[in-house]
Amino acid sequence: MKIMINGKSYQASPSETVLQVALRNGIYIPHLCYHQRTGPAAKCRACVVQVEGMNGLQTSCNLSVRDNMKVITDSPAVKAAQKMVVDLALSTGKHDCLACEQNGDCELQDAAYYLGIEHPSYQVEIPDYPLDDSSEFIYVERDKCISCGRCVVGCNQNVVNEVINFAYRGFETKIVFDQDLPMGTSSCVQCGECVQLCPVGALIDKRARGKGRPWNLEKIETVCPYCGVGCKLELHVDTLKNEIIRIKGVEDSPTNEGMLCVKGRYGFDFVHSPERLTKPMIKENGQLREAEWDEAINLVASRFNEIIEKHGSDSVAGLASAKVTNEENFVFQKFMRREVGTNNVDHCARL
Amino acid sequence: MKFYRNVVLIGIDDDSLQSGAREIETLLKREIARHNLSDEINVVEAGALGFFGTGVTLMIHPGQITYINVTKEDIPEIVEEHLLKGRTVSRLIMDSVYSRGYDFNYKHRIVLENSGLINPDLIDEYLGTGGYEALEKALLNMSREEIIEEVKKSGLRGRGGAGFPTGLKWSFTAPLDAKQKYFVINADEGEPGTFKDRLIMEGDPHKLLEGLIISSYAVGASKGYIYIRGEYKLCIERLQRAIDQAREYGILGKKIFGSDFDFDVEIKVGAGAYVCGEETALIESMEGKRGQPRSKPPFPGVVGAWQKPTVVNNVETIANIPGIISQGADWFRGFGTSDCPGTKAYTIMGDVSTPGLCEVDMGTSLRTIIDNYGGGMKNNRKFKAALVGGAAGVFLSDKLLDVKMDYNNLHEYSAVLGSGAILVMNDDVDILEMLWSVIRFFRHESCGKCGPCANGNEILYKLINNLRKGEGKKTDLDQMLQISEAMFNTSFCALGQSLLLPVKSAVTNFKEDFLKRIN
Numbered sequence: 065m066k067i068m069i070n071g072k073s074y075q076a077s078p079s080e081t082v083l084q085v086a087l088r089n090g091i092y093i094p095h096l097c098y099h100q101r102t103g104p105a106a107k108c109r110a111c112v113v114q115v116e117g118m119n120g121l122q123t124s125c126n127l128s129v130r131d132n133m134k135v136i137t138d139s140p141a142v143k144a145a146q147k148m149v150v151d152l153a154l155s156t157g158k159h160d161c162l163a164c165e166q167n168g169d170c171e172l173q174d175a176a177y178y179l180g181i182e183h184p185s186y187q188v189e190i191p192d193y194p195l196d197d198s199s200e201f202i203y204v205e206r207d208k209c210i211s212c213g214r215c216v217v218g219c220n221q222n223v224v225n226e227v228i229n230f231a232y233r234g235f236e237t238k239i240v241f242d243q244d245l246p247m248g249t250s251s252c253v254q255c256g257e258c259v260q261l262c263p264v265g266a267l268i269d270k271r272a273r274g275k276g277r278p279w280n281l282e283k284i285e286t287v288c289p290y291c292g293v294g295c296k297l298e299l300h301v302d303t304l305k306n307e308i309i310r311i312k313g314v315e316d317s318p319t320n321e322g323m324l325c326v327k328g329r330y331g332f333d334f335v336h337s338p339e340r341l342t343k344p345m346i347k348e349n350g351q352l353r354e355a356e357w358d359e360a361i362n363l364v365a366s367r368f369n370e371i372i373e374k375h376g377s378d379s380v381a382g383l384a385s386a387k388v389t390n391e392e393n394f395v396f397q398k399f400m401r402r403e404v405g406t407n408n409v410d411h412c413a414r415l
Numbered sequence: 416m417k418f419y420r421n422v423v424l425i426g427i428d429d430d431s432l433q434s435g436a437r438e439i440e441t442l443l444k445r446e447i448a449r450h451n452l453s454d455e456i457n458v459v460e461a462g463a464l465g466f467f468g469t470g471v472t473l474m475i476h477p478g479q480i481t482y483i484n485v486t487k488e489d490i491p492e493i494v495e496e497h498l499l500k501g502r503t504v505s506r507l508i509m510d511s512v513y514s515r516g517y518d519f520n521y522k523h524r525i526v527l528e529n530s531g532l533i534n535p536d537l538i539d540e541y542l543g544t545g546g547y548e549a550l551e552k553a554l555l556n557m558s559r560e561e562i563i564e565e566v567k568k569s570g571l572r573g574r575g576g577a578g579f580p581t582g583l584k585w586s587f588t589a590p591l592d593a594k595q596k597y598f599v600i601n602a603d604e605g606e607p608g609t610f611k612d613r614l615i616m617e618g619d620p621h622k623l624l625e626g627l628i629i630s631s632y633a634v635g636a637s638k639g640y641i642y643i644r645g646e647y648k649l650c651i652e653r654l655q656r657a658i659d660q661a662r663e664y665g666i667l668g669k670k671i672f673g674s675d676f677d678f679d680v681e682i683k684v685g686a687g688a689y690v691c692g693e694e695t696a697l698i699e700s701m702e703g704k705r706g707q708p709r710s711k712p713p714f715p716g717v718v719g720a721w722q723k724p725t726v727v728n729n730v731e732t733i734a735n736i737p738g739i740i741s742q743g744a745d746w747f748r749g750f751g752t753s754d755c756p757g758t759k760a761y762t763i764m765g766d767v768s769t770p771g772l773c774e775v776d777m778g779t780s781l782r783t784i785i786d787n788y789g790g791g792m793k794n795n796r797k798f799k800a801a802l803v804g805g806a807a808g809v810f811l812s813d814k815l816l817d818v819k820m821d822y823n824n825l826h827e828y829s830a831v832l833g834s835g836a837i838l839v840m841n842d843d844v845d846i847l848e849m850l851w852s853v854i855r856f857f858r859h860e861s862c863g864k865c866g867p868c869a870n871g872n873e874i875l876y877k878l879i880n881n882l883r884k885g886e887g888k889k890t891d892l893d894q895m896l897q898i899s900e901a902m903f904n905t906s907f908c909a910l911g912q913s914l915l916l917p918v919k920s921a922v923t924n925f926k927e928d929f930l931k932r933i934n
Contacts, residue, residue, distance in 0.1 A: 106710050106865075145904045149867050156870040156874070186877070234861035237862075
């Protein structure tokens with residue numbers, strides 16, 4: 065089917081919403097609560113558009129496309145409404161971009177930029193929310209929260225940890241952990257799904273604070289080294305220091321769809337650890353010494369051969385790591401069965 | 416049946432209970448017994464007699480003599496003078512306390528026809544007025560389609576505020592082939608100044624119950640819920656008693672009146688959120704979730720409570736159903752206007768002589784309501800404004816005093832009928848203060864789901880506070896209009912959209928009250 069957006073015709077499929085078609089075609093409509101993984105919430109109301117034949121403005125995030133639908137996203141009336149919604153959001157929080165970690169990667173900022181809002185038009189006192197830095201990896205600044213609800217959906221429906229929810233009412237609405245506990249004492253397992261989904265700087269990576277602007281960090285995609293699931297990671301690397309600053313899940317990865325566990329997202333300090341082994345070690349007379357790869361591999365191969373010759377193939381066994389990929393495990397068992405000649409092969413993925 | 420020389424109705428409602436109605440009732444019975452009159456005089460508990468701020472109220476039949484502000488000290492005198500000797504106690508009679516007489520308008524009552532006349536705790540009294548005959552007719556002699564057709568023909572429109580045609584609403588749900596459908600009565604009467612539903616439920620709970628059973632039969636719902644606000648303790652008590660009695664009489668349960676219709680009702684008690692009067696938020700709350708509205712479509716009539724088709728109707732709407740079924744759509748069309756037939760229950764408050772409740776034909780003008788049912792302006796002060804429709808209503812100036820009030824006609828004057836609350840203000844009242852109170856209310860009741868409502872209310876509150884303190888600027892007024900306009904255009908549900916009417920009407924109709932605070 066086809067729909068018209070601002071006078072131009074676009075291909076659409078019946079399962080899509082107006083916002084999805086627009087974004088797919090590079091037409092920006094301000095949106096703060098919609099995320100592809102949390103679905104339409106129609107909460108922020110910034111994505112309102114005009115549709116021919118419908119009364120009033122419609123939120124495009126939860127508006128299913130119909131054939132020959134005629135949508136206007138940039139008329140003066142539409143933009144005025146969008147502008148007021150975003151202005152109200154900016155006016156009622158502590159949205160000072162200069163020192164904000166999310167600067168440059170903030171969806172509220174994007175919306176304000178698109179709508180040409182230089183300063184919030186109104187000023188109100190915001191409730192005095194204390195900073196919550198009680199948890200290991202996540203910094204919670206409720207002054208910046210726009211109550212979009214993405215973290216709530218992410219926590220309850222995506223990763224199903226069921227820690228975050230809204231509490232209180234109206235302007236005093238805030239996200240809480242369990243029964244309004246500090247994040248550090250709540251049942252949160254620090255998977256960081258909420259940080260990944262937060263459109264503003266309300267939930268941020270604690271250890272990355274002050275360590276680099278989003279545009280200064282190189283984004284490198286890789287696979288998580290921890291377990292066999294193979295989640296896709298996006299490393300944010302300070303290339304000059306050769307240091308990983310933060311890790312995000314890759315949203316369009318079919319394996320993890322952006323989600324990560326606490327180890328994958330925050331357990332990367334070993335990369336830069338001085339205690340990390342970077343060379344093989346050989347034990348001689350009870351002492352470990354550094355060696356080269358050729359020497360170490362030759363030593364292992366020759367010792368294996370000796371044992372096999374003396375005691376037979378079944379006197380050795382192979383234990384593979386669950387951290388490596390399926391393909392590597394496949395190669396390993398093939399090696400054990402065909403080259404070594406034993407079925408004694410196992411892996412460590414045990415609970 | 417026993418006949419009595421006199422019947423004393425004592426109005427038992429939340430208002431009179433606070434003034435010690437129960438104590439007075441006990442004392443009254445004791446005094447009557449002391450004079451050996453117990454066989455001749457019957458004391459009957461009734462719902463509210465129709466007016467408020469009048470403490471404990473007694474109405475003595477025959478003669479419909481109404482005593483107001485009755486205290487314990489007055490009881491011996493009333494019993495001795497009126498009940499024994501037949502002389503009225505003139506200093507307590509309502510007509511002498513207020514300059515004008517009070518018009519009970521019994522002939523034009525539909526939903527309140529029994530209120531204040533029968534004992535709401537006794538199903539037999541309701542049966543005695545012809546109660547449950549409409550149900551019998553509906554179940555045994557009418558098809559579901561015929562009932563819906565009759566309701567459509569009657570032109571009944573939802574009395575909760577929006578005025579959506581009731582028959583049309585039902586016709587979305589009735590044809591759906593679902594194993595389970597629900598019918599929900601919205602008794603979460605939260606609009607400030609509105610207490611019509613409370614008085615209907617307190618005064619005549621069986622009428623609502625009868626209407627609910629007929630309506631559920633029409634749409635094919637086998638389970639009904641009455642979602643009622645927690646503060647309405649007496650309503651909950653009386654409704655529960657009515658439900659228990661109906662079960663006992665076989666009016667609820669399996670195979671009602673020998674038909675193949677099974678039905679039961681449950682009361683769900685709300686926890687005090689204005690937004691839960693919005694039907695989707697009400698459903699969320701009923702399911703045990705946070706009371707916040709859902710996206711529409713799908714509408715509750717198709718996907719409602721627990722994902723099942725659910726019709727949600729207001730108390731007053733459903734209390735009209737027994738009358739429409741038993742006496743027909745044409746009878747109902749004999750009341751009100753052609754666009755909006757029937758009657759409307761109004762609650763009149765503020766600077767009038769007899770604040771309270773009245774039921775009048777649709778299309779009655781504000782002036783008539785104030786003069787005939789509110790007893791005119793208190794102390795003969797000058798009328799300045801009326802806030803019609805509750806907090807989400809409109810500040811009307813005296814220019815609209817003679818406009819016929821119904822859903823369509825008021826719309827032409829950018830006003831709404833809403834829930835039927837009328838707050839009358841005399842020339843002493845500062846509209847800025849009134850609007851402040853309205854905004855403070857909405858700020859408190861915003862559920863926080865959507866941005867424009869939560870944030871907009873906060874900023875409106877800040878702006879009007881500045882004006883109140885004399886620190887406001889003229890541009891603040893424009894900003895208030897802009898914000899409420901944007902809230903109207905973008906808010907998730909009717910709560911956030913509601914601010915536009917009061918803000919716009921106050922600032923345009925009573926601009927001088929705002930300008931005088933601006934330097």
